[in-house]
Amino acid sequence: MIDDELLATRFEADRGHLRAVAYRVLGSMSEAEDAVQEAWVRLQRSDTDAVANLTGWLTTVVGRVCLDMLRSRASRREDPLDVRVPDPVVDPDEGGDPEHEAVLADSVGLALLVVLETLTPAERLAFVLHDLFAVPFDDIAPIVGRTPAAARQLASRARKRVRGGAPVPDDLPRQREVVTAFTAAARNGDFEALLEVLDPEVVLRVDFGALNPDLTATVRGAAEVARRALLFRRPEGVSRLVLVNGGMGILTAPGGRPASVMGFTVSGGRIVAIDVLADPERVARLDLSALGLPRSGDLPAR
Template identity: 50%
Template sequence: MPGTQPTDPIGDAFEAHRDRLRAVAYRVLGSHADAEDAVQEAWLRLARQDTDTINNLGGWLTTVVGRISLDVLRSRGVRPELSFDTQLPEFTVMLDDAPAPEELVALGDSVGLALLTVLDSLRPDERLAFVLHDVFAVPHGEIGAILGKSADATKMLTSRARRKVQTARQPAGAGRQQREVVQAFLAAAGEGRFEQLLQVLHPEVKFTVHTPNGTFVTLGATEVATRARVAASAARGHAATVNGRPGIISWSEDGTPLSVLAFTVTDGRITEITAVVDPAELALMDLPNPV
């Protein structure tokens, strides 16, 4: 009929699965950019595939995205990603008193931001098996097809990954305790109390600052304590959660972001501080509105 737009049933079917595929890839890879690339590659493979041979499009796409993600994880082991010293960290930032984004509420705490940090400790095959089975309920047989393992072997792999995750996840109240350590650090830095700073800093703490003039790294509690006023001056802002860790965002009066700080706290001491004060890098972040 005149004026009727041609339909693309395969494209429409793919779009119906896109959000889930993106969620799978992101939980496996921990990077929005890599997840988008994996989903795009899945679409390209689908476009080359004889769709008449696909009985379950959702399952086929999940398998393809899983294989692509596994290849990416394994390639990272051969070609490690650039360290935070030379690359801006991919921050996911949320104000502590703001409601969680709808997608996180829908997925639940089991796939929250803190879990991404825990998953980094797993081997690529463990990470893929755990995410696909425990988060997205993919049967062990289908996961085994991706990994080249039997369903029973995959089940054992998933169980091992689950035990590691359960061991690594923070106990109840850990977030509040970590925040208290950070507040103690900021208070001591603001008042210039050197000894108190040393008490909350791990002896091998790492302090990375991203500035307009480059990235600077300071190592060791004594050295970091002497530079703590940099963090204190940048930290007159709003408490936030940065990649599941305690952090601080500060803004200028016109709402322009001034800095983002993220703290890693282990066993009651700060082991790493990352500060971003470069306006160009801050502009690339999807920071929440202070209002």
Template identity: 50%
Template sequence: MADAHRTDPIADAFESHRDRLRAVAHRMLGSHADAEDVVQEAWLRLSRQGTGTIDNLGGWLTTVVGRISLDVLRSGRTRPEVALDDRLPEFTVTLDDAPAPDDLVALGDSVGLALLTVLDSLRPDERLAFVLHDVFAVPHREIGAILGKSAEATKMLTSRARRKVQTAQQPAGAARRQREVVQAFLAAARDGQFERLLHVLHPDVEFTVHTPDGRFVTIGATDVAARARMARDAAGAHAATVNGRPGVISWSADGTPLSLLDFTVADGRITAITAVIDPAELALMDLPGPPLPGDGLMGKAPAEER
């Protein structure tokens, strides 16, 4: 029985690094489920290897997680194959005028929610180099060992990735302009102004609705405008930021979330709308509760626009 209470030094050593490894994998893959899988695989490799031959356990584990994440990115086994229930909690929603979540603040100026979208545009090796070096301060020499490149080549790779990220990040005022487009859409939906809806919708806009009966997709401005009654109900709801994009959230009288709308805006037009109205899916998300009455409703511009 005494053996049952004995601690495992390898497991203890691994647990001391787990949070960092999970953070590395999540920044690489953008999925909590995939990150957990990668960290679990790293544990299996460590348990087979043992710690006796490892001089720097933290560095060794970071290298292993980086290599596994790189393999996942290159194979395309990331988020598209994650079950819907696993992906839904990864909607990060904050009410406009509300403080950012602690975990976003902790990432610092170089990384934010919107950056996860930007990282998707990078090649796997660029993403690895940028995340490990600029976010987690891993030396280029160690990153190069993962990629099979010299430290100098890896440094150039990181610089190229950094330039792409800086170019892709939204210029000042872009969030305000995107919110204005969404407000124009909601106002047109509320007033039943079909032509105004068409004006703010991209011709190939994609409207995805998550319902209790499944997921339904409508493509094309004319058809999406015709289905805009859903947004009409959201016109009095609260403006929110959903994964760095403009969104809208509404609640029932008891504070239970009723719907979540997520808008993608490019060049002054809405290119995609995701609407979640399935109560079971909404319950899986860590959504904020309703604000004080009259505070920040869609009819009232957020602070940055006033």
């Protein structure tokens, strides 16, 4: 039996990898941390003497835990068509936190996570494990309760959705230029300037959570999105440019209290998607320490 100290050392060596797997499957850093911690608990309870590849074993354990969490999440939602913007990873505009960059390696932008949210739990797990982490279908099959051939089909269906729904973003300087133009146009009430930076088929997804379901919506088309931007424009100083999953975004924090995070997908010099997380409960759990801000739930009540 491997002693506890050696087991802990080996687990810590894999923690970053396991967190990256869990974040892609769950779209939530806090839930990913919970999944990784559950994997540690299961590791402590297991006899791993016969395990030849501990990293592979832990990856499948995390996958199983994540699948259970996805299914539990789906069963709690009354309407499976509700908009759900994934929990973003937010960093300063000038550069990301090294730990965050490790989790977001291979361009895990918000656009990809949004598409993954549309998949079934089994499709999402099969795609993430196989296409992003090269886990064989023979290992994925028992996790999803399917044959290897059926697991391959799950990943194939997911792959088609991802290819059709996750546009390739422009480089960061171009993104910054476009998003800066968007914010200036919104602040100045310039409808025509907004249309200039919005793709004609732009999609705006706004997630206010269970507390404000009437405000949660999907809006399509440049004119409608521009009208929304003018309706909810913020005075200068309330918002700031940030990196959201490695792409350009905006954090609104009136009075220093984080209120919403907007992630922009800029492709071909125009904004093709805007994803807004404004769910007070989920925003309160975001780790914004890299921005010098506490979680909003840690702030004293007014």
